[in-house]
Amino acid sequence: MxxxxxxxxxxxxxxxxxxxxxxxxxxxxxxEEEFVQGLDDSTVMQCGxxxxxxxxxxxxxxxxxxxxxxxxxxxxxxxxxxxxxxTKENADRMEQILERVYxxxxxxxxxxxxxxxxxxAEHIFKLLxxxxxxxxxxxxxxxxxSSSSDEVEFKRTRCIHEIYWxxxxxxxxxxxxxxxxxxxxxxxxxxxxxxxxxxGNYHIRRK
Numbered sequence: 001m002x003x004x005x006x007x008x009x010x011x012x013x014x015x016x017x018x019x020x021x022x023x024x025x026x027x028x029x030x031x032e033e034e035f036v037q038g039l040d041d042s043t044v045m046q047c048g049x050x051x052x053x054x055x056x057x058x059x060x061x062x063x064x065x066x067x068x069x070x071x072x073x074x075x076x077x078x079x080x081x082x083x084x085x086x087t088k089e090n091a092d093r094m095e096q097i098l099e100r101v102y103x104x105x106x107x108x109x110x111x112x113x114x115x116x117x118x119x120x121a122e123h124i125f126k127l128l129x130x131x132x133x134x135x136x137x138x139x140x141x142x143x144x145x146s147s148s149s150d151e152v153e154f155k156r157t158r159c160i161h162e163i164y165w166x167x168x169x170x171x172x173x174x175x176x177x178x179x180x181x182x183x184x185x186x187x188x189x190x191x192x193x194x195x196x197x198x199x200g201n202y203h204i205r206r207k
Contacts, residue, residue, distance in 0.1 A: 005056060008137060009064060013055045015133040016071050020050040022104055022182065023078045026086070029100045035086045035093060042085070047077040069136065076133070076164040083178070084170030094174060098181045105185020118190050120149040121204045128183060128204070135160045151205035 023043075030039050050071060051058060060067045087094050108131075109115065118124055125144070134141040139160060145153040162172040183194040187204075195203050 005059065005061060005064060009059070009068065010055055011130065012068055012137065013059075013071075015131060016050065016068070016075050017052070018108070018131055019075045019079060019133045020052075021108075022101055022178065023050075023075065023082055025100050025104050026079075026082050026097055029096060030082070030086055033093075033096065035090075039082065039085055043078055043081055047081050048074040050075050050078070065136075072133065072135065073164075076161065077167065079178075080161075080164040080168040080170050080175070083174050084165070084168045087170075087174065094177070098177060101178050101181045102185035102188075105182040106188055107185075108182075109186045109189060118192070121152040121192060121206065122147055122149060124187065124190070124192055124204050125152040125154065128186075131186075132179065132183075145201060151203060153201055153203050155201045 027040055027043070030036055083094075083097060086097065112118075118127070125147070129142065141156055141158065141160060142154050143157055145155055147153075159172065161175050165172040165175060180194065180196070187194055191206055192204055193207050195205070197203060
């Protein structure tokens with residue numbers, strides 16, 4: 001990664017901020033439903049905070065890679081901590097979390113300037129790659145198996161999220177349910193759907 005602040009750093013920062021948006025929505029749900037008292041404060045104490053400011057106002061330009069890596073750790077831990085805390089006493093609360101995350105996906109789609117350009121599965125795959133946090137660019141987590149305008153099949157080479165869920169005593173399957181629900185919300189007003197097959201590969205395909 002470049003030693004100078006450039007487009008790739010903003011690209012990664014935007015992915016971090018989208019995951020933080022999901023965390024914020026789950027925290028709002030927690031407050032509305034009064035699931036866990038003091039969760040906002042304990043999340044900051046246990047995991048740190050992601051400040052919503054322009055990247056150039058915050059980043060350590062002497063350690064760009066390290067600064068971004070630390071924010072990835074923070075936002076991954078924030079998501080795993082919040083979801084695990086809410087569902088620890090009642091696993092059924094996960095359904096409400098998923099409903100809220102689905103709506104985040106819908107809202108993000110409505111805010112996109114390029115909605116009319118989402119006419120191919122290949123474009124949507126690129127969009128998801130631009131949105132969803134999967135470590136650093138050098139991690140190369142998602143690999144395309146086959147690709148056409150009607151369907152993209154891809155697989156994950158490894159799971160880089162599980163460590164954060166294990167650290168909080170949670171289950172990484174909750175992360176993948178959240179991820180899937182967000183994408184389903186994002187694509188709900190398009191001609192495409194997002195599904196996993198029995199082999200564990202993922203498909204973006206025309207309905």
